[in-house]
Amino acid sequence: MKHLLSTQDLSLGDALRILDTAEEMSAVSGREVKKLPALRGRTVVNLFLEDSTRTRISFEAAAKRLSADVINFTGKGTSVSKGESLKDTVQTLEAIGADAIVMRHWGSGAAAQLAGSGWITSSVVNAGDGTHEHPTQALLDALTLRRHLARRHGTAPRGTDLSGMKVVIVGDILHSRVARSNLWLLTTLGAEVTLAAPPTLMPVGVEQWPCQVTYSLDEAIASGPDAVMMLRVQSERMHEAFFPSAAEYTRSWGLTDDRLALLESAGADDAVIMHPGPMNRGLEISAAAADSVRNTALEQVANGVSVRMAVLYLVLSGTETAGTPDLVPSAARRPEA
Amino acid sequence: MSPTAPRYLISGGTLPDGTTSDMLIEDGLLAAVGPEARSRAEAGDGPLETVDASGRIVLPGLVDLHTHLREPGREDAETVETGTRAAAMGGFTSVHAMANSTPVADSAGVVEQVWQLGREAGWCDVHPVGAVTVGLAGERLAELGAMAASRAEVRVFSDDGMCVADPVLMRRALEYVKAFDGVVAQHAQEPRLTEGAQMNEGELSSVLGLSGWPAVAEEAIIARDVLLAQHVGSRLHVCHVSTAGSVEIIRWAKERGIEVTAEATPHHLLLTEELVRSYDPVFKVNPPLRREADVMALREGLADGTIDTVGTDHAPHTAETKECEWTVAAMGMTGLETALPVVQHALVDTGLMDWAGVSRILSSTPARIARLTDQGRISAAGVFETGAPANVTVYDPNVRRTVDPATHATRSRNSPYRGMELPGQVTDVFNHGHPVVRDRALATPRTH
């Protein structure tokens, strides 16, 4: 795997390979010494052209646990407005020694463009591009769901998919890269996905996507899901007439106390609440739902580091062979690149 | 042209009406077509050059209603000189230079400057398009009468790049240009429905996370404007029609006798939104590439006369405005040097149109829309009018070439056909009897 650009073009085999590798990484994170020598001497650049402290520090922690050198490059606004093009920026970073570029970008398609441009030879990891995709977020969500399913079955998560799981994704689907990446990945892994949102926040053509679509969150919850994923809703959407008011949004599409109660009665016994964070308490999620033991937010954060370790390891180890790498011994033997 | 200027015998070419015939150019005019061309050539005085056109198509010089020459203001992307070289190489003997230059062509001074630059360049006729509103701002009418009365004799007015969205302003413009038989060419794009728009709106834009440019934003403006044109009894021209729904509305309007003409670009006749999956900004254009069904509807529209003409919307851009993220890249594609090959590929080789049809959509009809009397002088059946100015393009439809933008005469390299194989090549072009292209290469400009 040279790059990770999207989940839409991620095969089931590659998705399982990342998740299984993440399980190994997770075991490392549980140890007293949380460090592997796997990427010693390699340089990972976090190129963040849009604010996201959470994602950046997660990638940074992941790279450091694999002993990679980390360079953080952050900037805001368009590269054009700053006078330096993306091409010049990434070529500079590669000249500094980048082996992988983890890029958060305000523009949809920027990661794919970078990987396909011929400007650089580094691996590209998409850390979120515009309203297109956020593949590592979906992978960490899938890892969280898979562990959840394994606990329910009393089995080990490795090698398993999400067959039979019912996941409801709620909120601003239209503008959400998290929703897109999750839809493609979760369905690849065999889950059934339902999108619930006001019609104004559903993408055009959503009826062609491999999912159920509903305007009624109550119906979606009453159908007994295993997980409800709440998306962050930006209140400025209200001013663009996507919905009349925050109060009306909350009444219809918020995970209120009443809907939490409905989930407790109608959902799976161990149904979980997920949120990519940061949460807007009182808007898309009530305080009780946010603080519920069903909320996996912190587990998602921990899994994020494991998934990102796996991704960095796989794109930089350059191995094309299937299966999970025998991580520690091979990494220790691997010659410096 | 002096009497001792060379005469040209275009020999053995296939004319748009399907006949094989000789053609004599003398004193800048089409002196004879048919058997008398050769006898008259041999009988006449002065030097005679023969252009072997056997196996080639002889077309009336092409007329483009929609060209961005970028001068004044963006001479790094194109100049009148480089743009008209590209036009000549593409077989065009007349181009209409859109008004969105810097400064905007919204005054007699600017249109005369562009017109003068075109004359000095000498590669093809340059007719400036006048802006409808001052600075393309859509707020108040530009001095349309002054531009019409200028040496540039402007007859086509457009805020292209921007839509004349205000219905009152559009109504007034349609009415006002009747005074000098002008036409308003509308860039049909409802601005509020297309804020931040990046590509055709549909399932694909949703997958790619790019803001959609919905078909309705074009169709709503066209519907409004044909009704306005009917109401005030004016001529309306619709630029770069891109959707199947627009074709339907224009068909409806024409059935009711509304004086509307419409144009489609070469790229909308061939390319679809699927290309956007690459996020390569060379495919970013306004209006955006649409669906396969839209491409087919435009081809049908041209074949049945609903769409009147192919306008290139040649939009050169510098490398730095295209070598960047999709969402901030400039919109537009070069097109002058590939227009005729694309038309052959999309309309002739598919059996939708013959070469008389090509003469109609690329020469006589656009000349009529722009009220040019020195271009497009050919009958609907494809019979050249003798005695008319000798604007002639000789075209070899039998070669196939891979498009290499580096070899193009335009200053910019943003051709969406890069690497594609297309049929045909312009071999010779006569602008008012002067050979500006000979043997597939630029010759010399015409001097005034």
Ligand SMILES: [Zn+2]
């Ligand atoms: Zn336009």
